[in-house]
Amino acid sequence: MDYALIVLIELLRAVAGLVLIAAGLAIIFGMMRVINIAHGEFLMLGGYTVVLTTKLGVNLWVAILVLAPLFVGVFGIIVERCIIQFLYNRLLDSILATWGLSLLLIGAVTVVFGNTVEGVATPLGGFDIGDYKMASYTLVLIFAAALILAAIYAVLRYTRFGLIARSTMQNPNMAEALGVNSKLVYMATFGIGAALTGLAGGLLAPIAGVVPSMGIYFIGQAFITVVTGGTAIVAGTLSASTMLGTLSQSVTFLSGPVFGDAALLLVALILLRLLPQGITGRIFSRSL
Amino acid sequence: MAAFGYWRGVALVAAVFLAILLFVPAWFDLFEVLQMTQYVVLAIYALSLAYIWGFGGIISFGQAGFFGLGGYAFAVISINMGETTVPFLLTIALCFAFAAVLGYFMFYGRLSDVYLGVVTLVVALIMWKLISHTAGPEYAIGKARLGGFNGIPSIPIMQVPFTDREMDPGEMFQYFMGLLIFVYLLLHVLIRSKFGRIAISIRENEVRTGLLGYDIRRYKLMVFSIGGALGGASGAMWATYQTFIDPNAFSLEMSAKCLIWVMAGGVGTLVGPIVGVVALQYLSLKLGETAFMNNLVILGIVLVLLVLLMPRGIVPTLHDWLRKALALARQPSRRGAP
Numbered sequence: 001m002d003y004a005l006i007v008l009i010e011l012l013r014a015v016a017g018l019v020l021i022a023a024g025l026a027i028i029f030g031m032m033r034v035i036n037i038a039h040g041e042f043l044m045l046g047g048y049t050v051v052l053t054t055k056l057g058v059n060l061w062v063a064i065l066v067l068a069p070l071f072v073g074v075f076g077i078i079v080e081r082c083i084i085q086f087l088y089n090r091l092l093d094s095i096l097a098t099w100g101l102s103l104l105l106i107g108a109v110t111v112v113f114g115n116t117v118e119g120v121a122t123p124l125g126g127f128d129i130g131d132y133k134m135a136s137y138t139l140v141l142i143f144a145a146a147l148i149l150a151a152i153y154a155v156l157r158y159t160r161f162g163l164i165a166r167s168t169m170q171n172p173n174m175a176e177a178l179g180v181n182s183k184l185v186y187m188a189t190f191g192i193g194a195a196l197t198g199l200a201g202g203l204l205a206p207i208a209g210v211v212p213s214m215g216i217y218f219i220g221q222a223f224i225t226v227v228t229g230g231t232a233i234v235a236g237t238l239s240a241s242t243m244l245g246t247l248s249q250s251v252t253f254l255s256g257p258v259f260g261d262a263a264l265l266l267v268a269l270i271l272l273r274l275l276p277q278g279i280t281g282r283i284f285s286r287s288l
Numbered sequence: 289m290a291a292f293g294y295w296r297g298v299a300l301v302a303a304v305f306l307a308i309l310l311f312v313p314a315w316f317d318l319f320e321v322l323q324m325t326q327y328v329v330l331a332i333y334a335l336s337l338a339y340i341w342g343f344g345g346i347i348s349f350g351q352a353g354f355f356g357l358g359g360y361a362f363a364v365i366s367i368n369m370g371e372t373t374v375p376f377l378l379t380i381a382l383c384f385a386f387a388a389v390l391g392y393f394m395f396y397g398r399l400s401d402v403y404l405g406v407v408t409l410v411v412a413l414i415m416w417k418l419i420s421h422t423a424g425p426e427y428a429i430g431k432a433r434l435g436g437f438n439g440i441p442s443i444p445i446m447q448v449p450f451t452d453r454e455m456d457p458g459e460m461f462q463y464f465m466g467l468l469i470f471v472y473l474l475l476h477v478l479i480r481s482k483f484g485r486i487a488i489s490i491r492e493n494e495v496r497t498g499l500l501g502y503d504i505r506r507y508k509l510m511v512f513s514i515g516g517a518l519g520g521a522s523g524a525m526w527a528t529y530q531t532f533i534d535p536n537a538f539s540l541e542m543s544a545k546c547l548i549w550v551m552a553g554g555v556g557t558l559v560g561p562i563v564g565v566v567a568l569q570y571l572s573l574k575l576g577e578t579a580f581m582n583n584l585v586i587l588g589i590v591l592v593l594l595v596l597l598m599p600r601g602i603v604p605t606l607h608d609w610l611r612k613a614l615a616l617a618r619q620p621s622r623r624g625a626p
Contacts, residue, residue, distance in 0.1 A: 035402060037409075086596060091402055092347060096551065097595040099349075099544055104588025111582050216540060220413040223406045265414045269407065273397040 002130030007253070013138050014252075015245035016145035020204065021218045022225040022237050023148050024197030029226050030233040031169045031189050034084060034094045038102035039222055040215020041109075042194055046072050046201020047210040048109065051118045060123055060206075068202030069195040076194020080187050088186070102215065109212040117209040137206060144203055148196065153234045165189055220261070224268045230278020239279045244268065298476050301559050302469055309465040313458030321461050327569060328464045329525045331562040332471055334549040336518035338561040341550060343479050344511035345491030349405040350412030351546045354516045356538035358383050358523025360419065363440040363533050368430035372447045372528065379524045380517050387516025391509040398505070409543065416538035439534025446528040464525055468562075471518065475558055478514070487511050541584065548591050554601030563603060 025039045036042075046068040053063040083101065087094035124136040156162035168175040168185045176182050208214060225244060229236025244264050252260035271279070313321055333355055340346045361382050365375035390411060394404055423436025432440060445454045446463065455463060478484050489497045490504050498504050527533040536542065549568060553560025568590070572583055598605045 033402075035406065083592060083596065090599075092405070093595050093599055095349070095402070095405060096547060097592050099547070100588045100591025100593075100595065102588070103541070103544060103584045103591065107582035107584030107586075107588060111585065216413065217417075220410045220417075224410050227403055227406050261414055261417055265410060268410075269393045272399060272403065272407065273393045276397045276399055276403070 002132055005129055006132050006134065009134060009138060009142075010253075011246050011249050012142050014249035015241050016142040017204075018221060018225050018241035018245045019145040019149060019237055020141065020200040021197075021222045022229075022241060023145075023152065023233075024193045024195075024200060025222050026226050026229065026233045026237045027152065027196065028190060028193035030231050030236065031165060031193075032088070032186060033091065034088070034190075035091070035098070035223075036193075037095055037099040037219070038079075038105060038215075039098075039197060040217075040219035041102045041105040042072050042076065042197040042215075043201035043204065043218055044109065044210070044212065044215045045075060045105070046198035047205040047208070047214065048113065048118070049198065050202045050205040051120055051210050054120050060120065064202040064205070065199070068205075069199040072198025072201065073191045073195030076197075077187060077191040079194070080190040084190060085183070085186070106212050106215070113212070115212060117211050119209055120206050122206045135207075141203060141207075144199075148199075149234055149238060152196075156233070161188075221264065224264060228268045228271055228278055230275075230280035232280035236278060236280040243271075243279075294480070298473070302473060305465065305469045305472070309462050309469065312465075313461055318457060321457050323573075325457065325461045325464055325529055327566050328461065328468050329522055329529055330549075330569065331565045332464075332468055332525065333519060333522035334546055334553070334561040334565045335468075335471055335475065335558060336515045336522060337546045338550045338553070338555070338558055339475050339479075339518065340511050340515035342556040342558075343475075343484060343491065344487045344508060344515075345494075346508055346512050346515070347401060347405055348408040348512070348515065349547070350408035350410070350543050351515075351519050352538050352540070352542035353408065353412035353415050354383050354387065354519030355523040355526070355542060355546075356412070356415060356419070356533075356535070357386060358520030359527040359533040359537045360434070360440070360523075361520065362524035362527045363443045364429045364432040364434075366444045366528075367432040367440070367442075370444070371452055372444050373449045376446075376521075376524055380521050383520025383523075384513050384517035386520075387513040388509060391512040391516075395505045395508045395512070409540075412538055412543055413540065416535055416540075419538060420535045435534075437535060439532060440527075441532050443527050443531045443533060445531060446525075460529070464529075467521075467525070471521075472558060472562075483507070483510070541587070544587065544591065548587060548594070550601075551594050552590070552602050554603040554605075557601075557603060560601055560603040564601075 021043060024042065025036060028034055028036050028039075049068045049071045050060070050063045053067050054060050058067065079101065083097050084094060087097055122135055122137050124140065126133045126135045128134075156166060164175070164180055165185055165188075167178075168180055168182050172182045175185075204218075208217075221244075225237065225240045228244060229238075229240035244267060247267050248260040248264040251263040312324060316324070333351070336354065337348060337351045340348060358379050362372075362375055362379040365378050366372050369375055390408075394407055399407065419434065420437055422434035423438070425433065427434045427436075434440065446460055447454050448459070448463075479488070486497065486502050487507050487510075489500075490502070490507055494504055523533075523537060526537065545568075549564035550561045551564075552568060553562065553564030572586060575583075575586055594601075
């Protein structure tokens with residue numbers, strides 16, 4: 001019974017992990033059809049923000065919840081102004097340019113901070129479930145993932161900004177004609193996506209080693225989740241994360257973490273063969 | 289007439305390559321020959337992407353997957369067989385088959401460009417992860433231990449085909465250069481064949497080609513598999529050239545480099561990417577010597593600038609400038625004519 005509960009929490013943690021790393025990418029891809037290969041490096045920057053500011057004595061929660069998203073969000077806006085804005089509707093070029101940005105960031109951070117693993121202690125300690133011990137921080141991650149999805153849904157569905165953003169994504173010309181400054185909307189959307197990614201990087205910093213190349217470990221999963229999910233941001237991310245997270249975590253339980261990743265890819269490939277537009281291309285196609 | 293001009297250009301390039309093949313080992317010292325062997329191997333790797341991207345419209349962000357697979361397959365097979373000719377051929381066949389299986393899922397699922405890029409990228413990433421975690425002694429295929437991050441050492445040096453005499457560096461350079469010329473000509477023949485023309489028309493307009501009755505999925509699958517086989521061949525050559533292979537062969541950096549060479553050289557040409565390999569590898573070698581900057585920083589800057597300023601590649605852009613300059617130079621004389 002206790003073991004079953006542990007397994008359940010671990011599965012939820014895997015799903016939450018995928019939601020966290022994919023949410024920012026889903027916004028940028030789903031809204032703007034820009035694939036940001038530097039996504040993993042945005043996560044890395046979020047992690048570094050937390051590591052560095054806590055070393056300077058900033059409260060860990062302030063660093064994770066305020067500074068990481070703020071810094072990466074501002075950085076994202078700068079990137080959008082300098083690179084991405086010239087590459088809308090040039091999908092392949094935007095992929096290549098963000099790839100260059102990703103290499104640049106890995107290299108630059110390596111030069112400045114060195115190729116060493118940094119980390120912050122996992123806060124909150126643990127709690128007991130029968131004979132087993134569980135880190136309380138796991139629950140924070142699950143809770144944060146749920147909250148982020150709920151927030152994205154609420155903003156898109158119920159606020160004026162969400163309405164404008166959705167209309168711009170559907171038909172930028174029509175939105176312009178109705179007085180929307182689509183450039184500003186794109187910029188803000190990219191900034192919000194980047195900020196969410198920074199938040200995810202910050203949240204992951206206490207449980208993952210922060211290294212310049214840490215993005216590589218997340219980017220594959222993030223992309224597969226977004227591609228499998230399709231264009232609907234909330235429904236796509238949630239359904240793909242649930243399906244892939246559960247599957248890969250189950251395989252991990254049975255045969256180790258490496259094969260968990262391989263299973264994730266294999267399932268995604270077969271899914272894409274069946275549903276080329278992603279899960280939300282066929283099912284829940286009218287959802288957000 | 290146009291066809292004649294086309295083949296004249298190809299023949300010229302091939303002749304230059306042939307001259308390099310004949311004279312380089314005699315004229316340059318050992319270190320430079322080894323350096324150039326590296327360029328030749330990477331040129332074949334670049335051609336594998338240049339072909340599928342420029343002449344089939346398939347962009348693979350994970351070409352390193354084939355490069356690494358070729359390297360590891362060659363290492364494992366040749367260590368077990370103790371020779372190199374058959375393993376080289378087997379490696380190429382294996383990479384062709386792997387590309388075909390992967391391509392089946394992608395093309396028969398009718399994935400669009402973007403998804404294609406992401407899927408190939410992720411495949412290469414996962415292979416990198418898998419092979420990095422094979423450190424224990426239980427991960428061995430026959431006599432070859434996969435070795436995790438440490439890679440596979442003491443891979444046999446390429447032998448003269450169908451004999452067991454190892455090539456010396458000069459011979460290996462000539463053999464690889466010969467392969468490069470062969471691949472270059474083969475790709476040109478392929479591009480000018482009916483198959484190649486259909487592949488190009490798919491690149492130009494997929495829907496229209498499909499409506500004309502061609503099964504685009506099959507053609508794309510074929511182009512992609514040929515690219516995979518070439519990528520695998522270059523990986524095998526890399527492994528025997530270094531007598532060593534490690535998981536970095538699968539790395540994102542390796543995939544990115546390939547894209548950068550092809551982009552820099554110009555998509556839609558075959559000479560361009562070869563020039564791109566030599567120019568950029570030389571540049572990063574020189575900049576690396578000064579230890580002035582991290583290699584990744586340079587690669588990243590080059591890629592971003594290429595996309596923003598010269599999206600069509602260096603060779604086509606220079607070509608255009610040259611033509612414009614010539615036109616300008618001619619204009620006054622034309623005006624002067626009666």
